[in-house]
Amino acid sequence: MRQPLIAGNWKMNGNLASTRALLDAVSAQAETVAQSVEVAVLPPCVYVPETSTRLANTSVRWGAQNLSEHASGAYTGEIAAAMLTDFGCHYVVVGHSERRALYGETNTLVAAKFAAAQAHHIQPILCVGETLDERDQGVTLTVVTQQLEAVIQHSGVEALQRAVIAYEPVWAIGTGRTATPEQAQEVHAYIRSMIAEYDATIANSVRILYGGSVKGNNASALFAMADIDGGLVGGASLDSAEFSAIIQAAL
Numbered sequence: 001m002r003q004p005l006i007a008g009n010w011k012m013n014g015n016l017a018s019t020r021a022l023l024d025a026v027s028a029q030a031e032t033v034a035q036s037v038e039v040a041v042l043p044p045c046v047y048v049p050e051t052s053t054r055l056a057n058t059s060v061r062w063g064a065q066n067l068s069e070h071a072s073g074a075y076t077g078e079i080a081a082a083m084l085t086d087f088g089c090h091y092v093v094v095g096h097s098e099r100r101a102l103y104g105e106t107n108t109l110v111a112a113k114f115a116a117a118q119a120h121h122i123q124p125i126l127c128v129g130e131t132l133d134e135r136d137q138g139v140t141l142t143v144v145t146q147q148l149e150a151v152i153q154h155s156g157v158e159a160l161q162r163a164v165i166a167y168e169p170v171w172a173i174g175t176g177r178t179a180t181p182e183q184a185q186e187v188h189a190y191i192r193s194m195i196a197e198y199d200a201t202i203a204n205s206v207r208i209l210y211g212g213s214v215k216g217n218n219a220s221a222l223f224a225m226a227d228i229d230g231g232l233v234g235g236a237s238l239d240s241a242e243f244s245a246i247i248q249a250a251l
């Protein structure tokens with residue numbers, strides 16, 4: 001039985017005051033569903049300490065949106081996994097399409113970041129997904145395979161027992177254009193079958209989230225699909241009422 005996870009990726013939004021207000025609202029909402037739905041937030045890094053203080057005695061988990069592949073050293077501007085551990089981060093996003101597209105992160109780098117997180121007992125939320133061009137060319141499953149294989153080859157399939165996968169079609173992120181539940185399910189089922197070729201038990205237990213314009217009004221249909229285990233939510237996670245509706249849809 002896979003417990004649904006709803007994770008809010010706040011990206012580079014908000015300020016200290018709005019972060020505090022959102023944290024308080026989300027923790028209140030999460031209490032009402034704590035037995036059945038896991039809720040997590042991924043604030044900008046500078047707000048992680050505030051997040052760890054405010055969510056300390058709640059059921060909400062938190063994490064970061066990025067980390068360095070290195071353990072420490074002369075890497076100006078980077079954040080190491082051990083630093084995230086100091087502030088109780090349970091999760092870290094790796095391989096988000098914005099980082100792949102805007103900051104040149106390759107499958108190899110993403111695999112190294114995945115391993116760096118796990119070395120410090122932080123669960124990576126590994127994002128995979130195709131661009132619109134790739135979908136139109138019919139190579140969606142090839143792209144997703146390459147993104148996942150890079151991690152499996154680097155860390156072994158067992159590593160997926162301590163990770164979450166998020167399928168995020170790039171054309172659906174921040175565009176208001178959601179994948180249909182059937183389009184998403186097709187890729188989720190494919191990801192699970194691909195992992196099953198290595199290990200059926202791991203394939204059956206790994207959570208695969210959908211991300212890309214998840215909203216209160218489309219979440220139920222997505223979460224009703226057999227292989228969709230929750231959502232990685234961007235824009236809608238900044239609005240506490242909308243995020244609450246998405247959490248309720250996972251019940």
Ligand code: PGA
Pocket residue numbers: 009168172173174175176211212213214232233234235236
């Ligand atoms: P979106 O972002 O919900 O705003 O489309 C999702 C994500 O990038 O994780």
